Amino acid sequence: KQEVTQIPAALSVPEGENLVLNCSFTDSAIYNLQWFRQDPGKGLTSLLLIQSSQREQTSGRLNASLDKSSGRSTLYIAASQPGDSATYLCAVRVQGGKLIFGQGTELSVKP
């Protein structure tokens, strides 16, 4: 059974710091991995999608990597800003098309 774990559960950093969020999954049989952002009480915004054959994807200050063999992904945020404060969720897409989510990392960027 696929399980997705995100560490840490919460993270607080000063503005301007570079930071890394971690995601691990137990079964390497995935189609892709998606990173989402969720603001309090809101829906999910897709940030990056990495296909199982890819190693990384970049969008602006965000860079996501995928090591399928070791079951790990990282989301790197450069030069963090207070507006980056949110919960970040990773999810893997498995056979049948469903997404299996981690519980998220709650990020707080202090001005």
Place this chain on the structure above:
Amino acid sequence: DAMVIQNPRYQVTQFGKPVTLSCSQTLNHNVMYWYQQKSSQAPKLLFHYYDKDFNNEADTPDNFQSRRPNTSFCFLDIRSPGLGDAAMYLCATSRGLAGAPNEQFFGPGTRLTVL
């Protein structure tokens, strides 16, 4: 230019009173999903439609039903809401089920309160 729309954004219902949540999409995607997200927990898939084919997750309670009358709309029906059904309900769509890219696009969610 909203792509996945959910109505209402907030829904309050009474214990045992049936409630329907609505999702619509302008992407013309084949697949529509319903996820349940309880407070501080990961979203959990309830079921999905591939076109008109309904696929229920094994652990989804019978209390939850869904309808998809056409490509654009999908409804979540909770027949007899209990206090434990209070959650954020997220609708998502994708072009297909597998393969590249089949990214899932999410709506803003409906927060359900059960009194």
